[in-house]
Amino acid sequence: MICKRLNIKYPIIQAGMAGGPTTSELVAAVSNAGALGTLGAGYMTPEDIRNVLSQIMKLTKKPFAVNLFLPQVYEKNEQQILSMQKYLNKYRKQLGIPEVYSVPDIQDLFEQQLNVVIEAEVKIVSFTFNKPSAGLIEKLHNSGITVIATATTLKEAKELESLGVDMIVAQGSEAGGHRGTFLDVEDEALIGTMALVPQIVDAVQCPVIAAGGIMDGRGMAAAFSLGASAVQLGTAFLTVQESGASEIHKSAILTSKDTDTKITQAFSGKSARGFKNEMMLSLESAPSLPPYPIQHVLTSDIRKEAAKQGNKELVSMWAGQASALSKKQTAKELIECLVHEYRTTISKILTEWN
CATH class of the missing domain: 3.20.20.70 (Aldolase class I)
Incomplete structure (x- = not known):
């Protein structure tokens, strides 16, 4: 049918x-x-x-x-966003891209x-x-x-x-x-x-x-x-x-192997399953993650540049549990x-x- x-x-x-x-x-x-x-x-x-x-x-x-x-309906907390930008700047510095200290306009x-x-x-x-x-x-x-x-x-x-x-x-x-x-x-x-x-x-x-x-x-x-x-x-x-x-x-x-993925909100502010890496685990211990789609926008420049540079520790790589x-x-x-x-x-x- x-x-x-x-x-x-x-x-x-x-x-x-x-x-x-x-x-x-x-x-x-x-x-x-x-x-x-x-x-x-x-x-x-x-x-x-x-x-x-x-x-x-x-x-x-x-x-x-x-x-x-x-x-989706979400709350935009400018102080939370600015705090996250500062937290993310260590990754931008590591990748050699401009640091950001502003609140993005999300359309x-x-x-x-x-x-x-x-x-x-x-x-x-x-x-x-x-x-x-x-x-x-x-x-x-x-x-x-x-x-x-x-x-x-x-x-x-x-x-x-x-x-x-x-x-x-x-x-x-x-x-x-x-x-x-x-x-x-x-x-x-x-x-x-x-x-x-x-x-x-x-x-x-x-x-x-x-x-x-x-x-x-x-x-x-x-x-x-x-x-x-x-x-x-x-x-x-x-x-x-x-x-x-x-x-x-x-x-x-x-x-990959069967235990390599986990569900996280680190990269986008919304639960998603992907491979564990340095950025994911670090952000999970960060003080406060902005909601989706804000966090997605905040981390986008880092993830795009990391993919270009082949840096698997600073990019979101989604995959299911049977990826192996x-x-x-x-x-x-x-x-x-x-x-x-x-x-x-x-x-x-x-x-x-x-």
């Missing part, structure tokens, strides 16, 4: 990882291989989104999605981003970080757009369905990157994929997409056994040839491998039970 609705061959979705990994080449390659590519546009300017969408449409005629971050570009996506006639939009309003969902439906949103708890899933979303991503705590929690306390919304998916499947009528810790065909088989209609993978796509992830990020994933299963391959090879492993796994299970 979900394949027919999304017009894809395989019930596999590439997660919309913002910040650079989801290049036009990656999104197109995934869609061309029969899965659903997703542009992570949360941090992009409206003009950048317009340009990348144009590139994607030149590379594929297949469906693809755009993922956006829904706005909310969501409406402009969304308008560009609608104008480009993208037919699938996914959201995270909050719940889309019923009015927003109706607006998108009127434009023929399928709406997907993220839940990290049962309560959030029920709320999303009541608002009219078409599909729900059940994001388990194993997932890399930012948590999609919006109703429950973040520290209490760390439910594993294996526990979360069947509870949400039993509670809602719309299709459920399993996400978190799924890296291969075995994970796909497990997700479908739990009632999921599709799977969403992020970390597995970070190391493919078309990924825009930095080389130090790819290397960290390919050489990652491989170096093309997006097409990954999808083909997922499908083959899934079929092999199911066949093996049926043989053993018979």
